[in-house]
Amino acid sequence: MVNVELQKVSKSYGKVNVLKNLDLRIEDGEFFVLLGSSGSGKSTTLNILAGLDKLDSGKILFDNTLVNELSPIERGVALVFQNYALYPHMTVYKNMAFPLKMLNYRKERIGPIIKEVAEKLDITALLDRYPKELSGGQAQRVALGRALVRDPKIFLLDEPLSNLDANIRSKIRNDLKIMQEELGKTFVYVTHDQMEAMSLGDHVGILHNGKLEQFGKPIDIYKHPNNAFVATFLGDPEINLFSYSWNGKSFDGDGPFNFNININISKITMGIRPENISLEKKGANTMAGKIIPKVSELLGSHTLIVAKTLAGKDIKIITDMTDIPIGKEINVYANIEDCIMFDEQGETINI
C-alpha cells in the first residue's frame, strides 16, 4: 500500500534542466500515466522513482517516508524496460529467477514462486526458451514476470508497448489494464502515446519541458485542458485552434464561426475539437459558419474531413456523414460551450 509523492524534484544533466520543481502525487493502487513528448523528462522521472538516477534536489516520499537514498530493492519498485532488457544468456526461467537469486533465495523457494507467476501470466510453456526465441508480446510478459516475482509495491513501466506490432498493441494494452486491476498494485506508466494514456490511466500527468502541465482524470484533462499545449497534445486528430480578435461587435478571426462572449481581452485563441463540429444544425447549436472540404477520409465508423475555412485556415472535422462534397462551401455548426478559449500566453480562459 503505497502513495508516491514527489516534492519539488529537480534534476539536470550537465547544463540541461530536465526536471524543474516537479510535484506529483500518485495514489495507492492506481494506474498512473505520465504522458509527454520525447525530451519532456518523463523517463527521467521514472528513473528517479526507480532509484536509477539520483535527484539534484527535492524529496521522493513513499507513504510519507523519504526514499531519496534507497536502492530499488529497498524501495520495493520494479521496472519494465522499453526493450524489456531480458538477459540474453539466460532462459526465461533464469531471467525470472534472477531477482530472487540476488535476494539469496534458496532454489526450493524460487521454483514455486516462478511457477505461480508463470501461470498467472500464461508463460509456463516458455520457461525453457531463450529471449531471442520469444515474440514481442511474449518477451513483454516475461519482463513483467521478472518484475512480478519479487512482489514489488510499485510497477514502473517505460513505454512498454512501443516495441510491439500495432496489431497486438491494443490487446496487450487491455491485458495490462486487467492485470493491474487484478494485482491491485500501483502502476506508473510512461508513454508518449496519448491514446494509451487516455485508455489506461486512472490519472494522467502531462509533462512538458520538465514541468507538470496538468494532472487529473483523462476525461477531465481532455475536456478542460489548462492550456493550449495540453489541448493539442490530447486527442487524435488534434484540436482545431483559431486566432480571434475583438472587432467592436463580436470576435472575428480565421475560424469558421464568429461569436460573442463577455470577456475583456481583445485577442484570444479559440479551440474546438473535431468531433464537436457538426454538418447539420441540431437544436441547440449556437454558431454557424462555412468551410470548404479538401479531403475526406473514411475511417470506418466515421469520416474525417480536412477542410479550409473561408479565411484559409486548416480545419478538421469528424462526422458520421459520408458523401462529402469536395471543393464546395458547406455549412458547419457548433456550440460555444464546446469551445475552449486561450489567451495570448496559451492559458485557458474560464468563461
Place this chain on the structure above:
Amino acid sequence: MKINTIFTYIVLSILGVFFLIPFIWLFVESFSPINDIGLTVPTFLTLKPFYNVLTNRVFVNSIYEGLLQSLGATFLSLLFAVGPAYIFSRKRFKFRMPLLLGILFLTGFPVFSLLIPEYVFYIKTTLYNSVFGVVLFLGVLNLPIDIWLLKNSFDQIPQSIERAAFIDGASSLKSILYVFLPLAFPILAVLIILDFVINWGNFYVPYILLSSSHLLPISVEIYSFFGAFNVHYNELAAFSIIYTIPAIVLYIFSQKYMIKALSGGIKG
C-alpha cells in the same frame, strides 16, 4: 577460367609451398630415426624421438613449467582486467580518457625496454628466479590489451540490461559475475587463447628472469638443444611439435567463440 586467375593460383601455390616446407620438415624430421639436417626422405618412420623427449625428466618438467607459468599469467591478467574494464566501460570519472589512452599506449610498449629495469628490480627483491615473478611479469604484459578488449566487449552490452540487473538487486560485483562476464564470454575465450599463446611462446621473459634449470619453461628449454655438442634434430622436431599442441588444442576448443567474437559479438 581466365588466365589471370590461373596465374594467381600458381603464384599462391608456390608461396604456399614455401610456407609449408618448414612445417613438413618439422613433421617428417620428428618421425625420423637419424638426425638429418635438410628435407630428406627417411628410410623408415619411428616414434623414438617422441619417446626420448617424453621420457626425459628435464623436458617433461619444462612442459609442466611452461603450462604453469602461461596459464598462471593468463589467469592473472584476466583477473585483473575485469575490474578496470567494467569501470572504464560503465563509469564516468575524471581522467578517464587520458587513462584509457595511456593503457592503449602501453599495449604497444616494447617488452625489452622493460626487461632490464625489471631484472634489476627482481634481483633486489626476492622475485628473481621464482615462478611467481615470471607469472607476475607475463600477466602484467598482457593486462593492457586485455583491459581494452574486455572494455570494448562490455561496451556492447546495452545499458538497459545493466540497469535491469541493478533494479533486480545485483550489486556491481554480482552484475559483473552474472551478467557482464557471461555476455562477454566469446571475447573472454579469445583473450584466454591470445594470452596463453603469447605467454607460451614468450622466450625472453623466463630466460632473463629465471636461472635455475628446473624452473625453465618449454620455450627456453627448446633453446638448450643448440647448446649441446651434438644437436639431436629429430628430438628437437618432436619437442617442437609437442610445443605447438596446447595452442592447437585451445584453438579447437574455442573456435566456436572465436567466430562469435570476431563476427559481431553480443546482441541485446
